[in-house]
Amino acid sequence: MSDRTPVRRALLGVYDKNGVEELARGLVNAGVELVSTGATAARIAAAGLPVTPVEQVTGFPETLDGRVKTLHPAVHAGILADRRRPEHVAQLDELGIAAFDLVVVNLYPFSDTVASGASPDECIEQIDIGGPAMVRAAAKNHPSVAVVVDPGRYDEVVEAVAAGGFTLAQRRELAAEAFRHTAAYDVAVASWMGNVLAPDDASGFPEWVGGSWERTDVLRYGENPHQGAALYRSGQSGLADAEQLHGKQMSYNNYVDTDAAWRAAHDHADPCVAIIKHANPCGIAVGADIAAAHRKAHACDPVSAFGGVIAANREVDLTLAEQISEVFTEVVVAPSFTDDALGVLTAKKNIRLLRMPEAPRLSVELRAISGGLLLQTADRIDAPGDDPTSWTLAAGAPLDAAGLDDLVFAWRAVRAVKSNAILLAADKATVGVGMGQVNRVDSARLAVARAGERATGSVAASDAFFPFADGLQVLLDAGVRAVVQPGGSVRDEEVIAAAAAAGVTLYLTGTRHFAH
């Protein structure tokens, strides 16, 4: 037996009026009686279609500048009567209220109004009250009523009505979508109230954080094959919105590494390439052009670059595409690709190509911990201590312009490395990276070992202060010519003395860039 419920009477009240005439025409052609709010009704009537204004149903004029239109028992009892219960049907009869079988509503554009920089009063006026009330009522009563909040579904609606109504499964799906819609709407309103209208204290962090993420993909697996995983997008522009131009589906680890690569490549203004494995760089470099940057980045650690993720902060051209095609690469993310570059790269079946025109602009970072969530302002590379003119020369002679450029590159690159991070660079390219060790001496040893002969004459950056002189001593013994580090250790004097004794330039930034 079919569980379709016929649609005889529909209530339409939409802010976004795109497609509403076509919807109304389809419904009228299927014999559906339409009831509608002010401007929606005017639009339908102007298309020459029969429509009953909601005022005629409520017996009450739209009032208070539209703040009260549909908030009336004749509307809400018509939506909320459970037609499976004879007593509900009888009560509607007694009251002379006709039931609705279909409710089509979309809400005032609150978030767009906030984003436009409108005044608090204008934003408040765009908090829809009657719309969510109808949507929630219809979604609750989905055994009897179908609710539609997405104009993209209008064709489906006309089809379902012509087929004899919506199935229970369809009404359940529409109800779930409707509650997601009002929940996300309320999160936006509550967040704005907490953050903008009534910030609770001087901490800058809201007392409550609500989230709204939409699933855009179910991934093959998570970090490991026995883990399930899916991708959700927040609605704010970022890597989750990148356009995949080619290749297999992105994996969980691909997303993590690509996010790290994308950020690392955008920490430099000149053409830059970052090659990432396990969220750590195996090479970052800037060059005269993007292909040159890649050659230098790849040369840092060609062994580790195998199977890496590559981010470029400029368009991928033919030369770069040819270079990349020689190395097994999981993902390439870039603002764009030339046609001939795409021709070369798409010849590789498995390489994933992502187009991401925008640079990262994260302002807050969230991290889940068991039972909670940590929020912090994003670590940017624009702190006062990131400006080399603010650095303190603590030991040795000031660097010449080229040497200082290298040291600034190393400082900007080291924040892409998981702590404890030591990074050696020459000619604005990493030559040795020591990452993720639980003491700074081992990170220094790793960076020096990876650099090999290239350590001599290179410059070094440390993401945080040297707690003892031992880590720095590893770099001095390897022949680095300059070091930049935050400073701030209780043993700074010991550390500075070691650099001075070796005749090596040491700058202090006063800013730290831990990455865990």
Ligand SMILES: NC(=O)c1ncn([C@@H]2O[C@H](COP(=O)(O)O)[C@@H](O)[C@H]2O)c1NC=O
């Ligand atoms: N006040 C009410 O009773 C009310 N009922 C419906 N609305 C909204 O008014 C809009 C439709 O109105 P119109 O057809 O006049 O453009 C829809 O976005 C709907 O969600 C209302 N507006 C705000 O709360």
